[in-house]
Amino acid sequence: MTYPSVFPTGTTVYNPEKCWSGYTIYQARELGALLVDMNGKEVKLWKGLHGFPNKLLPGGYVMGHTGERNNAYGMQDQIDLVQVDWDGNIVWKFNQYEFIEDPGEEPQWMARQHHDYQREGNPVGYYTPGMEPEVDGGNTLILGHKNVRNTDISDKNLLDDVIIEVDWEGNILWEWACNEHFHELGFDETAKNILARDPNMRQAGEGMGDWMHINSMSKLGPNKWYDAGDERFHPENIIWDARETNINAIIDKKTGKIVWKLGPRYDTSEELKNLGWIIGQHHTHMVPRGLPGEGNILTFDNGGWAGYGSPNPGSPTGRMNAVRDYSRVLEIDPTTFKIVWQYTPVEAGLVHPVDSNRFYSPFISGAQRLPNGNTLITEGSGGRIIEVTSDYEVVWEYISPYWGKFLNMNMVYRAYRVPYDWVPQLEKPGEIPIEKTDVTTFRMPGAAPSGCEDETEVPGVVPYQGDNALCVAAEEELDEE
Amino acid sequence: MSNTLYTATGCTRCKIVKNFMEERDIPYVEKDMKAEGKEEFQQFYKANRKYIYRGENGIEFPVFTDGDVIYQGIGPAVAYLLSRGKLDKFFSVGTLHKEWVDGIHVFRGNPEYAGEFIEVLRYLKNNNLKLQVDTKGKNSHILQQILDEGLGDAVIMDVLGPGELYSEILGEDIDINEVEKSIKTAANFPEFYFQTTVVPVVRQDGDTPEISYLAPEEVAEAAKLIEAVTGSKKNPYLIKLFKTKEAKDKRLKAVEPLSAAELLPYRSKARTYQVFTEVEKV
DSSP: OOOOSOOOOEEEEEOTTTSOOOEEEEEETTTEEEEEOTTOOEEEEEETOEEEEEEEETTTEEEEESOBOOTTTOSSOBSOEEEEOTTSOEEEEEOTTEEEOOTTSOOEEEOOEEEEEEETTOSSSSOOTTOOOOSSSOOEEEEEEEEEEETTTEEEEEEEEEEEEEOTTOOEEEEEEGGGGGGGSOOOHHHHHHHHHOSOEESGGGOEEOOSOEEEEEEOOSOHHHHTTOGGGOTTOEEEEETTTTEEEEEOTTTOOEEEEEOSOSOSSHHHHHHOOOOSOEEEEEOOTTSTTTTSEEEEEOOEEEEEOSOBTTBTTSEEEEEESSOEEEEEOTTTOOEEEEEOTTTTTOOTTTTGGGSOOSSSOEEEEOTTSOEEEEEGGGTEEEEEOTTOOEEEEEEOOOOOSSSOOOOOSOOEEEOGGGOTTSOOOOOOOBOOOOTTTOOOTTSOOSSOSOOOOOTTOOOOOOSTTSSSOOHHHHHTO | OOOEEEEOTTOHHHHHHHHHHHHTTOOOEEEETTTTTHHHHHHHHHHHGGGSOEETTEEOSOEEEOSSOEEESHHHHHHHHHHTTTTGGGBOOOOOOTTEEEEEETTTSOGGGHHHHHHHHHHHHHTTOEEEEEESSSOHHHHHHHHHTTOOSEEEEEOOSOGGGHHHHHTSOOOHHHHHHHHHHHTTSSEEEEEEEEOEEEEEOSSSEEEEEOOHHHHHHHHHHHHHHHSOSOOOEEEEEOOGGGOSSHHHHTSOOOOGGGGHHHHHHHTTTOTTEEEOOO
């Protein structure tokens, strides 16, 4: 990734004619839950409110957390999940999943939430016509952590992923634990072997294996597949993805069993080979009914490093044995595994693969389908949020200007676009177009303007060619292999 | 009638029972079911299978018979050899393995025979076994003696429900002070946990008895009782599902079983008083 050291932040591109304009909510690094308009104006900050992620609810409510467990003892455990009103009052809170007594810390209840949650009324946590999340009641699905021992997987302390459903009063009504479904996940013996030896051990709490690392969890909601009789896609069923294993799965809400799965291997059928190896993915969900592409699976296929399997030069032990240095946003038909739409370095206009790492976030990130067919993509590691049309035009681009003091990154975990009328406290803002700047002539103050003062013709030189003689194969040449 | 001890090759518990008999000059014939006694045991098992417990890991040995009675497992066998039936209710065949022995029910036996009961425990303990006892609150003084003599390594205490329903669920009158004493004693064992099974209760409301499960609030009251007696919200506490087929009252056999998910509201309520409350995994 060749980043310049100087580049603009905030909104850098905005075409109001082609955008589905609204507010965008995201967790500004070490700052709080930040709401910006299309021109990047920061219209609201819930200062210090953590967000893993933040989500906005109709009426100007925001969801987030009052804090995170001490990293020495917990891996990304959020203390609670709260709903906060426009004025910063906590109007709903859940924390009673586990009573935690960490050394030197005040004993307390914790939600141990991480990565995702869904409020009843909407399956995926983003704007969907006719499916607004409830703000004064309803159940909430929460993705959380629990430490377990399961010697079928490994003899080590495992950080398991759990999903719970809590009511408005905070009662836990339903619970699902991933480790109890280990034998449904489809690991081959090679993968089981490395999992047993190293289930992605992390330092927190004197060592725990973050063996799955589920980072997304949502309901399917009503969909055409279930309407056609496919029980796997019952609207109450839950879809999740696990970045460390490259698995995407749907679980039956009633039985807890896995009824649909993509991964961990992507070489066991022609369909999967054509799809390509999904690696370290985030935000796998079903596009909700009422949005273009409804019923398809949308995922941010990060690339990076993930998986358990055979050792190779990039993975001497077999852990994180799949690697790729660019990302893909994939929209997949869940019944055929065919790619319906994608945004990859090729669609981004980059020379593939030699320049592909310009569209790359090896962790975090997400994708939201918008009502006009555009897709809001969080390319998280670089703090870049873009809105792209179905024919791949970037019609909005925003770079987070917030770098952390503790972590020197402007990363954005996952951003969401909401309609203006979800924030009745504000007048609809102006929408000022921002043309894409021609970087060939863009100069900093004091820098020389473009163009050369003295050009000399050299007799006998021949014209430049295309890119067929790069040091490595690219584009068409690559396709011919 | 001659005594027969069915054993298995390498079974330490069988050797302990053999030693017990030899120390007391009790004559017996040993039949090793993995050696010369295999065929004989199979015939014995076929003729008596309803008296012999067969668990997930097979049959627990030793199995003792004098021709009239059959006692399976180290606890029941030693108890019978010592007391000739007086201790029957204190022991049953256990499910734990290696050095651990369970199936020791403090609450169930006749307290008049507490001396013999303790003697059996001493014998087992002197043979380097670890003892897990269980109780529902009765015979608190016996539980205290087990603790005082260091005979018990672990205790599981069923706190059956809130005080006002305790006798109803236990099926006999019990002073709640007795239950409280047991709770207090149990919490001082090297290992312990409390548990409550969400049972259906016959409730006399008017002329017609009605049957309904313990409510989450009632289980929370049990958790509160534990907190009140131990002074701690941090006791290990498990909420369990009622198994209708194991009900002795015919009226309760017909009750629709709860699902595991239906235990979760109980956990939420109980955690107010016992923060480490968990629910049974099915």
